[in-house]
Amino acid sequence: MSKEISVRTPSRRVLVDITDEVAREVNGDGTWMAYVPHTTAGITINEGADPAVARDILARLEELAPDDADYEHAEGNSPAHVMATLVGSSVLFAVENGRLRLGQWQAIFLCEFDGPRTRRVELTKVGG
Amino acid sequence: MSKEISVRTPSRRVLVDITDEVAREVNGDGTWMAYVPHTTAGITINEGADPAVARDILARLEELAPDDADYEHAEGNSPAHVMATLVGSSVLFAVENGRLRLGQWQAIFLCEFDGPRTRRVELTKVGG
Amino acid sequence: MSKEISVRTPSRRVLVDITDEVAREVNGDGTWMAYVPHTTAGITINEGADPAVARDILARLEELAPDDADYEHAEGNSPAHVMATLVGSSVLFAVENGRLRLGQWQAIFLCEFDGPRTRRVELTKVGG
Numbered sequence: 001m002s003k004e005i006s007v008r009t010p011s012r013r014v015l016v017d018i019t020d021e022v023a024r025e026v027n028g029d030g031t032w033m034a035y036v037p038h039t040t041a042g043i044t045i046n047e048g049a050d051p052a053v054a055r056d057i058l059a060r061l062e063e064l065a066p067d068d069a070d071y072e073h074a075e076g077n078s079p080a081h082v083m084a085t086l087v088g089s090s091v092l093f094a095v096e097n098g099r100l101r102l103g104q105w106q107a108i109f110l111c112e113f114d115g116p117r118t119r120r121v122e123l124t125k126v127g128g
Numbered sequence: 129m130s131k132e133i134s135v136r137t138p139s140r141r142v143l144v145d146i147t148d149e150v151a152r153e154v155n156g157d158g159t160w161m162a163y164v165p166h167t168t169a170g171i172t173i174n175e176g177a178d179p180a181v182a183r184d185i186l187a188r189l190e191e192l193a194p195d196d197a198d199y200e201h202a203e204g205n206s207p208a209h210v211m212a213t214l215v216g217s218s219v220l221f222a223v224e225n226g227r228l229r230l231g232q233w234q235a236i237f238l239c240e241f242d243g244p245r246t247r248r249v250e251l252t253k254v255g256g
Numbered sequence: 257m258s259k260e261i262s263v264r265t266p267s268r269r270v271l272v273d274i275t276d277e278v279a280r281e282v283n284g285d286g287t288w289m290a291y292v293p294h295t296t297a298g299i300t301i302n303e304g305a306d307p308a309v310a311r312d313i314l315a316r317l318e319e320l321a322p323d324d325a326d327y328e329h330a331e332g333n334s335p336a337h338v339m340a341t342l343v344g345s346s347v348l349f350a351v352e353n354g355r356l357r358l359g360q361w362q363a364i365f366l367c368e369f370d371g372p373r374t375r376r377v378e379l380t381k382v383g384g
Contacts, residue, residue, distance in 0.1 A: 031254045037359025039303040047167040052200040072308040103165025126287045126383030127254030175295040180328040231293025255382030
């Protein structure tokens with residue numbers, strides 16, 4: 001009931017469309033959770049058709065948690081932690097007839113806020 | 129186990145209290161998910177008693193993703209996509225004895241960020 | 257399948273690490289939901305090792321929904337409602353072999369935005 005995918009993020013901050021990787025792993029109809037076990041990354045569902053949308057979302061998050069604000073945490077990645085909480089650590093979605101039942105324009109994005117790194121996404125079936 | 133409601137949103141941006149519509153559709157006790165299959169709308173749980181709260185939330189979201197910021201996506205609705213990610217595409221809640229078990233002040237709001245439109249909300253029982 | 261914990265928050269705004277309290281209550285492997293039935297509090301998963309991270313997240317939320325912005329709701333706690341929607345009212349996590357399966361740095365935080373108060377967190381097993 002639980003699977004894991006690994007995502008190599010290519011840069012410091014980037015939203016990576018992982019819809020196809022998720023679709024390959026899920027098996028069994030029902031409601032699934034995609035969970036990110038990291039604190040400087042998140043996961044969101046948004047438009048996948050025009051990659052500019054993901055870039056606009058990220059650019060805006062960088063305005064909301066700017067690098068040059070005052071932060072107490074000494075590692076320098078507090079903006080990434082803030083963005084992770086704004087975006088969230090999990091999403092839910094349906095699988096029907098073995099396929100993701102997302103909305104027409106929806107895609108699933110791993111949100112890298114402190115890369116490049118190899119990130120994990122846990123996929124778990126949570127409901128019938 | 130899965131139901132759908134349709135919501136006609138009356139304006140470009142508005143938080144619509146859909147608690148009653150959700151309550152009418154859910155059947156069977158357990159944990160339910162309300163999922164929005166759109167990328168310029170979201171869903172949140174917040175105070176339903178004073179409608180000014182929802183207006184304050186929306187006004188603040190409009191400050192966080194202003195219309196006049198620089199966006200790359202050419203359709204002009206990037207603020208709506210940003211707000212959708214900030215708010216999220218699904219909420220979870222409990223149904224007990226056939227009724228929503230929300231907190232005393234909680235209501236479920238469809239968040240329209242690029243309307244007016246007819247929006248769908250999928251209701252799925254995810255747990256016993 | 258459902259448990260509740262009570263959290264006495266010590267100040268007006270604070271992120272309280274409730275990971276240990278949650279771990280004590282969950283029983284049975286699977287996916288669990290932690291749900292906050294309040295509208296001026298939220299819940300998030302983020303770094304628990306350095307308490308400065310939680311303080312940075314809160315400080316940033318206070319910039320995103322400042323006390324001195326214009327709000328319509330007369331109770332004066334609109335910033336708390338905004339923060340609750342930005343953070344969310346529930347998180348999901350896995351329990352395996354009777355223990356929380358969080359990422360290495362992850363902890364679960366009750367986010368108090370309008371305290372001090374006694375807050376409740378409902379823990380419900382949502383999936384096998």
